[in-house]
Amino acid sequence: MSFLTPLFFLGVAALAAPILVHLVRRTRARRVQFPALVFVRQVPQRTIRRRTLHNILLMLLRCLAILLIVIAFTRPFFSGGSAAKDNSAAGATVILIDNSLSMRREGLFAEAQRRAESALDDARNDEQVALMSFDKRYTVLNRFLAEKNRVRSGIMSLTAGWDGTDYEQALRGAESLLSEVETTGPKRIVMISDFQMPGWTQASATFKLSNNTQLTTLDVGGNNPPPNIAITNVEARGVVFGQKYLDNVVVHVSNFGDTPKDHIQVDFQINEQTVEKRDISLNSRDSRVVEFTGFNLNEGANRCTIDIGTGDFAPDNRFYFTLRRETPAKALIIEGASRGRSDSLHLQSALSADETLPFAFTLKSAGSVDPASVSDYKLMVLNDAGPISSALADTLVRFVNAGGQVIVSTGPKTQADTLNASLQTVLPAVLREAVQTKAGESVAITEVKFDHPIFEVFQESGRLASANVIGYFRSEPRANAAVLARFEDGSPALVEASTGKGRVLLFTSSLGPSWNDLPLTPLYLPFIHQMVRYAGTSEENAWSSLGETFTVGKQKEAAPPAVDTPSGARLSETRLTPDGDLLVTAREPGFYRLRYNGAPGFAAVNIDGAEGDFTKLNLGEFIAGVTGGAGTAEGSEANRNASNEEVESRQRVWWSLLLVALLLLLAESFLARRTKMVKMIG
Amino acid sequence: MQPATTPARFLDPELLGRIGSLELLARAVVEGFMSGLHRSPYTGFSTEFTEYRQYNPGDDLRYLDWRLLGRTDRYFIKKYRADTNTQCHLLIDTSASMDYAHASSVTKLQYAQFLAASLAYLLNRQQDAVGLVAFAEKVHTHVPARNRTGHMRTIFGNLSMLQAGGETHLAASLHQLAEILTRRGIVVIISDFYDQADRLQESFQHLRFKGHDLVAFQVLDQNELDFDFKDPVLLLEDAETQEQMPVLPDVVMSGYRERMRKHVEDMRRCASTNNVDFELLTTKQPLDFALFSFLSRRSGK
Numbered sequence: 008m009s010f011l012t013p014l015f016f017l018g019v020a021a022l023a024a025p026i027l028v029h030l031v032r033r034t035r036a037r038r039v040q041f042p043a044l045v046f047v048r049q050v051p052q053r054t055i056r057r058r059t060l061h062n063i064l065l066m067l068l069r070c071l072a073i074l075l076i077v078i079a080f081t082r083p084f085f086s087g088g089s090a091a092k093d094n095s096a097a098g099a100t101v102i103l104i105d106n107s108l109s110m111r112r113e114g115l116f117a118e119a120q121r122r123a124e125s126a127l128d129d130a131r132n133d134e135q136v137a138l139m140s141f142d143k144r145y146t147v148l149n150r151f152l153a154e155k156n157r158v159r160s161g162i163m164s165l166t167a168g169w170d171g172t173d174y175e176q177a178l179r180g181a182e183s184l185l186s187e188v189e190t191t192g193p194k195r196i197v198m199i200s201d202f203q204m205p206g207w208t209q210a211s212a213t214f215k216l217s218n219n220t221q222l223t224t225l226d227v228g229g230n231n232p233p234p235n236i237a238i239t240n241v242e243a244r245g246v247v248f249g250q251k252y253l254d255n256v257v258v259h260v261s262n263f264g265d266t267p268k269d270h271i272q273v274d275f276q277i278n279e280q281t282v283e284k285r286d287i288s289l290n291s292r293d294s295r296v297v298e299f300t301g302f303n304l305n306e307g308a309n310r311c312t313i314d315i316g317t318g319d320f321a322p323d324n325r326f327y328f329t330l331r332r333e334t335p336a337k338a339l340i341i342e343g344a345s346r347g348r349s350d351s352l353h354l355q356s357a358l359s360a361d362e363t364l365p366f367a368f369t370l371k372s373a374g375s376v377d378p379a380s381v382s383d384y385k386l387m388v389l390n391d392a393g394p395i396s397s398a399l400a401d402t403l404v405r406f407v408n409a410g411g412q413v414i415v416s417t418g419p420k421t422q423a424d425t426l427n428a429s430l431q432t433v434l435p436a437v438l439r440e441a442v443q444t445k446a447g448e449s450v451a452i453t454e455v456k457f458d459h460p461i462f463e464v465f466q467e468s469g470r471l472a473s474a475n476v477i478g479y480f481r482s483e484p485r486a487n488a489a490v491l492a493r494f495e496d497g498s499p500a501l502v503e504a505s506t507g508k509g510r511v512l513l514f515t516s517s518l519g520p521s522w523n524d525l526p527l528t529p530l531y532l533p534f535i536h537q538m539v540r541y542a543g544t545s546e547e548n549a550w551s552s553l554g555e556t557f558t559v560g561k562q563k564e565a566a567p568p569a570v571d572t573p574s575g576a577r578l579s580e581t582r583l584t585p586d587g588d589l590l591v592t593a594r595e596p597g598f599y600r601l602r603y604n605g606a607p608g609f610a611a612v613n614i615d616g617a618e619g620d621f622t623k624l625n626l627g628e629f630i631a632g633v634t635g636g637a638g639t640a641e642g643s644e645a646n647r648n649a650s651n652e653e654v655e656s657r658q659r660v661w662w663s664l665l666l667v668a669l670l671l672l673l674a675e676s677f678l679a680r681r682t683k684m685v686k687m688i689g
Numbered sequence: 690m691q692p693a694t695t696p697a698r699f700l701d702p703e704l705l706g707r708i709g710s711l712e713l714l715a716r717a718v719v720e721g722f723m724s725g726l727h728r729s730p731y732t733g734f735s736t737e738f739t740e741y742r743q744y745n746p747g748d749d750l751r752y753l754d755w756r757l758l759g760r761t762d763r764y765f766i767k768k769y770r771a772d773t774n775t776q777c778h779l780l781i782d783t784s785a786s787m788d789y790a791h792a793s794s795v796t797k798l799q800y801a802q803f804l805a806a807s808l809a810y811l812l813n814r815q816q817d818a819v820g821l822v823a824f825a826e827k828v829h830t831h832v833p834a835r836n837r838t839g840h841m842r843t844i845f846g847n848l849s850m851l852q853a854g855g856e857t858h859l860a861a862s863l864h865q866l867a868e869i870l871t872r873r874g875i876v877v878i879i880s881d882f883y884d885q886a887d888r889l890q891e892s893f894q895h896l897r898f899k900g901h902d903l904v905a906f907q908v909l910d911q912n913e914l915d916f917d918f919k920d921p922v923l924l925l926e927d928a929e930t931q932e933q934m935p936v937l938p939d940v941v942m943s944g945y946r947e948r949m950r951k952h953v954e955d956m957r958r959c960a961s962t963n964n965v966d967f968e969l970l971t972t973k974q975p976l977d978f979a980l981f982s983f984l985s986r987r988s989g990k
Contacts, residue, residue: 036920036922036923036935037920037923037924038923038924038926038933039918039920039924039925039926040788040789040925040926040927040928041789041925041926041927041928042785042786042787042789042797042881042883042913042927042928042929043786043883043913043945043949044925044926044927044930044932044934045883045927046945046948046949046952047916047925047934047936047941047945048934049944049948050936050940050941050944050945
């Protein structure tokens with residue numbers, strides 16, 4: 008039997024009332040000297056014993072009635088799953104200890120360990136107990152053991168970690184572990200945590216415990232979590248190609264407390280030198296965005312930090328990220344031979360307008376390109392290049408297979424058959440006939456995949472459809488190609504396909520003004536820039552989250568460099584990608600030092616920003632959510648997946664208790680009245 | 690019990706004033722208590738001539754009227770009325786049961802002391818001889834009846850020294866007193882009479898046989914009649930035997946009252962049978978009421 012509102016057991020103190028009344032009313036008989044005792048002695052005295060029995064009976068009735076009322080208010084219920092269980096048999100228990108970052112708050116984890124030990128002590132000697140810790144993931148520390156001492160030493164060896172919290176994941180792991188054990192006794196999960204809200208979202212909850220698993224929650228977080236201000240995110244471009252950082256470093260600061268906070272110093276440092284400070288204020292439960300831009304960067308990796316001096320929970324008051332300044336790679340624009348003005352004028356102008364692009368472009372005509380020099384480039388742009396030599400075509404195919412990036416655009420000079428034939432293996436689509444709209448008519452670019460990196464910047468405006476296209480090639484995408492945008496008639500406009508280690512983007516209209524007015528619209532510049540960025544380089548994150556895996560490139564060296572953790576320890580991980588890059592799973596926040604020869608590299612790792620939100624999870628909703636409706640308060644057990652009728656049926660016992668209490672009170676009234684009548688008649 | 694310290698305590702002026710207002714009535718009714726107002730029930734040899742009677746052999750020659758013999762040559766004996774030479778003994782029960790007071794501040798023994806003092810004072814004003822006997826398990830105080838100057842001080846002194854204690858053997862004590870009080874007179878018994886009526890009857894008969902005129906005052910506390918306790922339960926203790934008994938007053942009350950009423954009736958019947966003046970007094974009743982009642986009952990004697 009369990010209780011929905013065990014706090015009402017405090018009402019048991021009310022039992023003192025009838026007992027006190029009984030004792031007070033039963034005050035010691037006053038001793039009185041009385042000379043005519045001889046006449047008193049002649050009166051039968053059986054009544055005294057009867058009266059005493061009556062009084063005791065009355066007291067017992069009152070006590071029992073109060074006790075039943077108190078129990079009724081605690082809303083007892085019987086767990087249906089356990090009813091079918093053999094409770095006499097030894098069961099299995101999984102103790103789940105939260106060792107997420109939020110448990111680093113003072114005293115919390117020690118309390119969790121103490122409660123875990125208590126839970127261990129409460130288990131029967133022959134009960135099998137397993138120990139798991141969890142944050143966003145779970146770790147099995149001890150599989151089912153009947154030796155409590157080993158589990159106890161496992162508990163004591165635990166420490167709080169740095170990662171966020173995921174209660175569902177922990178319960179999944181615990182139930183999976185429970186499924187391994189064969190027992191006819193009860194199966195139980197004891198979850199010990201501070202139960203913070205970010206760890207479980209009812210709206211996205213998908214997991215429920217099975218019917219025969221009981222859940223006991225032990226909350227060590229207290230009911231009044233401390234206020235906390237945290238840096239929850241920093242948005243920055245991890246790699247730049249100019250000295251000045253022209254994008255915005257966007258810092259998100261949140262106040263998770265219920266009290267406003269003024270004069271919060273946001274300190275931006277690069278390589279431990281303060282670049283800029285901002286003073287901000289935050290209302291309760293408020294978030295602010297602080298932006299930094301226009302600062303200079305050194306060549307290579309730059310260690311950047313954002314600090315807020317709030318003096319509260321320290322781990323989320325500093326955010327780490329890296330900004331690497333690199334030299335732009337070489338890129339080649341190949342165009343068709345032309346007289347007079349270059350067909351690539353607009354393209355060149357657009358590419359030269361942004362110093363942050365990862366490429367330095369060179370323009371050549373198709374006939375002047377030395378195939379042997381192609382390997383010097385990282386990106387090739389075939390801008391309506393017309394017929395190309397077979398040598399150049401073969402070189403381009405090899406270039407793509409070796410990891411090169413190619414952007415192909417068509418136009419009036421493009422011969423579909425020739426292009427299809429020469430770049431057959433790498434072209435994402437087979438070009439068909441060219442389409443020219445009637446005079447005064449045009450088609451728009453529609454069906455755009457705005458979630459693609461090229462088009463994500465247009466997601467808000469949606470103005471891409473305003474470009475008027477008057478000429479394009481119909482095309483047939485290859486099997487491995489992805490159509491990123493289409494024209495109104497459904498013909499692909501931008502197609503992408505990976506071949507070998509490289510990638511080819513095919514734009515079936517022109518990048519110049521010959522077949523569309525895109526170069527004359529404000530859309531052109533971002534479209535070209537996004538396409539070049541996407542095609543030309545792999546985006547590198549400025550930081551990784553705890554638990555994520557980042558790669559440490561081998562660069563020109565034969566082996567990946569040694570890696571030191573933020574705490575200074577040498578990392579022993581040896582997992583490599585097929586290309587020989589080292590895979591590192593981030594385990595602690597700070598800068599991982601990548602010990603390259605010459606200039607070292609850095610990888611920034613940060614905690615989960617939401618972990619600083621100590622707001623309490625609604626435990627009733629949580630238990631109800633993961634157990635199927637039988638929500639209970641902390642410390643009690645819950646069974647799950649019961650229908651509403653079953654849940655109601657299990658809880659209906661309070662009604663019977665109240666009824667019995669009422670009957671007892673009626674009996675008490677009758678007895679008390681009878682005693683009074685006896686007095687009056689006497 | 691709070692013993693009286695001075696005889697004056699029993700002569701409360703207010704009380705005496707109230708008793709004094711009854712004095713004329715008392716003289717008119719009770720023979721022998723107040724000189725000149727009533728006849729002594731016992732013919733004695735005082736100086737007041739009442740009648741002649743013919744001399745019979747054996748008569749005391751001191752009372753022969755020699756003058757009449759000289760004038761008439763007949764033998765006559767002079768008869769005189771005695772001048773209040775009556776003896777009155779006040780018998781006070783001082784057993785532990787008399788040391789009881791429920792609501793009032795006067796215990797039964799104190800009330801008995803007041804009553805005895807008042808009676809003694811009245812009797813002394815009438816030049817009667819007053820004696821005092823106090824007894825519990827046995828007679829422990831005996832002041833013979835006297836009519837001398839200063840005797841009252843002795844009476845009052847002894848009265849004030851009385852203290853309750855010991856068990857009551859009332860019948861036995863009365864038998865003992867019947868042997869002690871050789872000269873006949875009035876015997877006033879002040880007690881709660883917690884003894885069996887049949888045994889008391891024998892002792893009354895004994896005293897009557899000795900020629901005493903008996904007056905019995907049964908002094909009780911009102912609560913001994915009512916058994917009116919507010920407590921739900923009591924542990925009653927017998928003052929004489931220290932026996933204890935838990936009781937529920939509301940349950941016991943009716944039975945007790947019945948038995949007490951029967952006891953009092955038995956006492957009245959016993960007294961009536963033996964020609965004893967019996968009066969039930971409670972410690973709340975004024976003393977003048979007791980005296981008035983007493984004198985009223987004595988008026989016919």
